[in-house]
Amino acid sequence: MSRIQAVHTRSGSVSKALAADRLGIPAVLFFILAGVAPLTVAAGVIPTAYETTGLTGIPAAFAVVAVILAIFASGYIAMTRHVISSGAFYTLISRGLGRTAGVAAALVALLAYSCLQVGLYGALGPAAAAEAAEHLGLHATWWVWALAAWALITTLGLLRVDITGRVLGVLLTAEITVIVCETVAGLAHPAGGHLSFVTLSPAALFSAGFGTFGVLAVVAVLGFVGFEQAPVLAEETRRPKRTIPAATYVALGVITIVYAGASWAMAVHAGASHVVAAAAAQGPGLLFGLGGGTLSQAAQLLFVTSLFAAALAFHNVTWRYVYALGRENVLPAVLGRTGGNNIPKAASLTQSATGLAVIVIYAIGGWSPMSYLFFWLGTTGGLGIMILLALTAVAVVAFFGRDPRGESAWARLIAPVLAGVVLVGIIVLAVRNYATLLGVPPGDPATWALPASYAVVAAIGLGWGAVLKVRRPQVYATIGLGAQAPR
Amino acid sequence: MTGLAGTGRLADDLYLMAHDEVTGKALLSPRAVGLGLAGGLLAELLLAGTLRITASGPAVTSAAPPVDGLARAVLGVVVAEREQYPVRDWLAFLARTAADDVANRLAGAGYLAWARRGWRGQGWVPADPDCAFAPIARIRAALSSVGPAPGQGTALAGLAVACGLGPRLVQYLPPQHHRRLGQAMAQLDPGLRAVIGQTRAAIDNALLCHRI
Numbered sequence: 001m002s003r004i005q006a007v008h009t010r011s012g013s014v015s016k017a018l019a020a021d022r023l024g025i026p027a028v029l030f031f032i033l034a035g036v037a038p039l040t041v042a043a044g045v046i047p048t049a050y051e052t053t054g055l056t057g058i059p060a061a062f063a064v065v066a067v068i069l070a071i072f073a074s075g076y077i078a079m080t081r082h083v084i085s086s087g088a089f090y091t092l093i094s095r096g097l098g099r100t101a102g103v104a105a106a107l108v109a110l111l112a113y114s115c116l117q118v119g120l121y122g123a124l125g126p127a128a129a130a131e132a133a134e135h136l137g138l139h140a141t142w143w144v145w146a147l148a149a150w151a152l153i154t155t156l157g158l159l160r161v162d163i164t165g166r167v168l169g170v171l172l173t174a175e176i177t178v179i180v181c182e183t184v185a186g187l188a189h190p191a192g193g194h195l196s197f198v199t200l201s202p203a204a205l206f207s208a209g210f211g212t213f214g215v216l217a218v219v220a221v222l223g224f225v226g227f228e229q230a231p232v233l234a235e236e237t238r239r240p241k242r243t244i245p246a247a248t249y250v251a252l253g254v255i256t257i258v259y260a261g262a263s264w265a266m267a268v269h270a271g272a273s274h275v276v277a278a279a280a281a282q283g284p285g286l287l288f289g290l291g292g293g294t295l296s297q298a299a300q301l302l303f304v305t306s307l308f309a310a311a312l313a314f315h316n317v318t319w320r321y322v323y324a325l326g327r328e329n330v331l332p333a334v335l336g337r338t339g340g341n342n343i344p345k346a347a348s349l350t351q352s353a354t355g356l357a358v359i360v361i362y363a364i365g366g367w368s369p370m371s372y373l374f375f376w377l378g379t380t381g382g383l384g385i386m387i388l389l390a391l392t393a394v395a396v397v398a399f400f401g402r403d404p405r406g407e408s409a410w411a412r413l414i415a416p417v418l419a420g421v422v423l424v425g426i427i428v429l430a431v432r433n434y435a436t437l438l439g440v441p442p443g444d445p446a447t448w449a450l451p452a453s454y455a456v457v458a459a460i461g462l463g464w465g466a467v468l469k470v471r472r473p474q475v476y477a478t479i480g481l482g483a484q485a486p487r
Numbered sequence: 488m489t490g491l492a493g494t495g496r497l498a499d500d501l502y503l504m505a506h507d508e509v510t511g512k513a514l515l516s517p518r519a520v521g522l523g524l525a526g527g528l529l530a531e532l533l534l535a536g537t538l539r540i541t542a543s544g545p546a547v548t549s550a551a552p553p554v555d556g557l558a559r560a561v562l563g564v565v566v567a568e569r570e571q572y573p574v575r576d577w578l579a580f581l582a583r584t585a586a587d588d589v590a591n592r593l594a595g596a597g598y599l600a601w602a603r604r605g606w607r608g609q610g611w612v613p614a615d616p617d618c619a620f621a622p623i624a625r626i627r628a629a630l631s632s633v634g635p636a637p638g639q640g641t642a643l644a645g646l647a648v649a650c651g652l653g654p655r656l657v658q659y660l661p662p663q664h665h666r667r668l669g670q671a672m673a674q675l676d677p678g679l680r681a682v683i684g685q686t687r688a689a690i691d692n693a694l695l696c697h698r699i
Contacts, residue, residue: 011569014580021583031697236696320695327691342516342651342694 022238028230028247034168035226035317036255037310039175042182042262043303044123047286048375049219050263050279052439056272057204059264061216062223064205066256068422069224070249072389075396075416077245078407080231083399088232089388090321094480096395100469102480103330104461105391110321111457112384115377116225117314117351118358121146122373124307125359127284131304143363149308150359153315154352158345168309175306176254178299179262179287186265186290191274199267199275200260208436214429215437221389222382223259227251228389229317265290283370315351322347329475330468371439379437380450386427387454393420491621494596496555497534498527500622500643502589503598504652508619511604511612515651518582519690523650524589525581526686528561529574530642533678537562540678543571557592574685582689623659629671630664636671642679645672649687 023031049058076092083095090109094102125146132138132145187195198204205213230248237243266286270278279286284303288296323344326336339345362373393416400412430437434447468476493500501523505515513520529545532538535558536550547566553559561581572580590611593599597614604610613619622643629640645668647656657665672680 011567014564014568014572014576015570017580017583018576021579232696235692316697320697324695337653338651338694339654340514342519342690344694 019238023233023236023243024238025243025246025250028233028237028243029250030169030172031233032226032229032247032251033172033254034309035229035313036224036251037175037226037306037313038172038179038255038258039299039303039306040120040123040310041223041259042179043284043287043299044127044307044374045219045223045378046259046263046266047279047283048370050266050276050286051283052371052375053215053219053436054276054439055207055212055216055436056199056267056275057207057212057216058219059199059260059267060202060204061213061220062256062260062263063200064202065217065220065224066252068217068419068426069221069227069389070252071415072393072419072423073227073245073248073252074411075419076228076392077231077248078411079396079399080234080244081241081407082405084235088228089392091480092399093388093391093395096397096399097391099476099479100462100465101391101395103465103468104458105388106321106325106330107457107461107464108384108391108454109388110318110325111453112381112388113314113318113321114351114354114381115384116222116381117311117318118355119374119377119381120307120311120314121150121355121359122362122369122375122377123284124149124304124311125369127300127304127307131300141363142369143359146359146363146369147356149311150352150355153308153312153355154349156312157315157319157348157352158343171302171305171309174298175302176258178295178302179258181295182287182290182299183258183261183265185292185295186269189290190268191271196268196272198272200264211429211433211436214426214431215433217426218379218382218386218430218437220259221386222378224252224255225382225385226313227255228385262287315348315355318351319344319347322350328478328481329472330464330479376438376446376450380453383427383430383451384454386423386430390420390423390427393417393423491618491624493618493621493625494593494598496558496592497531497639497643497646498524498585498589499593499596499598500625501527501646501650502586502593503613503619504622504643504647504655505650506611506613506619508613508616511599511610514655517586518693519650520586521582522578522686522689522693523646523652524585525578526646526649526682527589527643528558528581528585529577529682530646530679531555531558532562533676533682534639534642538565538678540574540681544573545577546571555592557588560588574682575689578685578689623656626656627660627664630660630667635674636667638675638679641668641671641675642683644668645675645679645683646686649683650690 046058050056079092079096083092090102090106093105125142128145128149129140129142132140190196205216227248230244234240234244267275269290270286282289288299291299322331322335325331326333326347328336335347335350337344337346358373362369367373396416397413397420400407404412431451434451435442435444438444438446440446468479505520505523506513515523529538532553533540535553537548537553538545539548545565547562552562590599594601594611598618599611600614601609602612604612626640626644626647629637630644644656
């Protein structure tokens with residue numbers, strides 16, 4: 001007897017079987033948090049941000065940005081209920097603001113995720129080099145380790161390996177445990193014996209003028225990148241209406257507590273007035289130094305695995321973007337093809353090639369990987385995500401403006417307008433104060449070149465969208481349809 | 488028993504194409520194999536005229552039920568369900584068991600044997616590599632025939648491309664056959680076209696959703 005016959009002979013068995021095959025809240029939550037990579041942010045982003053920007057309001061920024069993102073999420077999730085969106089942001093932007101804008105958004109997203117992925121090699125190289133020197137007695141410069149990690153990620157990408165399920169669950173749990181332990185240890189030993197709340201106060205957000213908030217918000221958004229991934233799984237969940245918002249809000253809550261707590265503990269332990277200097281001297285050690293001995297050792301090792309898992313996760317997110325765009329013929333069709341075992345080789349290799357080129361350029365230039373690769377490209381990726389969030393908020397308003405589809409005024413209008421206005425404000429402030437974000441004197445070419453790169457790709461996208469509209473209307477018609485696009 | 492002519496059933500041919508003809512190793516990811524074979528099982532019922540695709544999903548016709556046990560079992564589930572499900576839900580449902588069921592059916596017909604597969608333990612291995620390779624030759628013949636291409640051959644080729652076997656076909660089919668496949672697909676029954684399109688969308692969706 002066939003298996004299908006053995007199990008299913010009564011009405012209702014199909015829905016039961018389908019439900020059993022789908023994901024619940026914990027699976028979606030893990031999926032989100034895995035992309036967020038907590039230790040990468042806690043040990044990598046936060047100390048580097050203290051050092052580079054010289055600002056101390058980072059803990060407060062995490063809390064405030066979490067609220068902004070929660071408001072944004074209500075409109076965002078409402079729209080994903082009506083638009084099947086495996087391509088997330090650019091799909092929503094094409095449906096809300098038109099396909100030409102969608103192409104521009106797609107290229108902005110591609111650049112942003114690429115920056116985030118490639119930037120991770122800048123932290124992975126030095127972290128692996130330090131661990132290898134200390135424990136294995138192997139002494140090699142950062143880029144040797146970055147290239148080794150690159151080779152491994154390229155191979156795993158071609159085998160289409162996602163670190164999933166148990167391995168990721170264990171890593172993630174260990175990472176969060178370690179951060180919480182370090183945080184508690186740090187708070188238990190405050191500088192001067194006094195627990196200071198100054199870095200958590202809203203006043204810290206504007207310590208060096210109004211523009212400070214824009215800079216801090218970009219750093220915080222960088223920490224939250226990945227929270228937007230839940231709707232990608234909507235079709236795979238048992239009860240999308242409940243599962244997707246629940247997982248998103250729980251993830252936002254967990255991330256906020258962990259990051260705000262860890263960054264606050266670092267400031268408390270070193271002293272708010274000394275934390276910037278301590279970050280410059282210790283780097284990721286600013287977190288590891290909160291606890292002692294074994295905890296610190298475990299944290300350093302987990303930092304390397306966290307960075308690696310994040311680099312692989314972002315590699316997989318980026319090639320999926322490239323693949324989705326290739327499928328829709330927005331990018332060359334060859335990028336939207338799969339080879340044996342359904343592996344999209346061309347899309348995966350394109351992202352690998354970008355990574356290789358950047359590592360080689362930094363190695364030849366002799367630039368500091370932690371500041372100029374990890375933090376500069378990371379924050380620039382964060383700015384790109386912010387631009388996409390703002391565009392998506394506008395797209396949500398436009399989409400529901402044509403037809404409310406039974407959504408509440410809060411979700412379809414008030415929340416996205418609120419989020420959109422605040423996000424645009426933050427972007428303007430951040431771009432005007434990019435020198436502070438990068439830790440360079442005002443007028444440095446990087447302060448305009450990095451943000452302007454988004455304007456350039458957006459302009460290319462708008463142009464290419466217009467060309468497709470006129471020259472290849474059948475391709476234009478399928479932009480943003482994702483897996484539903486015919487080919 | 489076994490022969491180069493095959494069992495005449497679409498999902499059987501697709502199974503053989505999706506696995507190495509000598510080692511029996513899958514050439515696609517497990518999810519893609521499952522979804523592709525689910526499409527194959529639906530296509531078999533469409534080709535036999537026992538199922539048609541309506542706007543709300545597959546519906547049973549008054550045609551005589553198929554003789555084959557697996558096809559009858561699939562039809563039985565469709566009949567038993569009072570609720571209508573769209574094609575993609577049926578694909579997801581059938582995909583869970585399709586690979587096992589089709590492998591067992593092929594084993595029953597003598598095309599597969601349960602045997603040792605190197606160091607990776609036991610698995611299904613083609614009984615005769617030539618018979619296992621024959622579906623590709625059948626697609627070749629269908630696409631080079633004079634007049635309209637036969638529906639089953641076209642549907643098989645369309646499903647094979649949909650689940651990611653395009654590169655394998657490219658290897659063995661002359662370039663003019665790819666154009667021919669496009670034309671033949673356009674003339675295919677709309678129901679079969681819908682099943683093939685939905686199979687491709689389901690697999691691409693799984694890939695984009697990190698589920699492959």
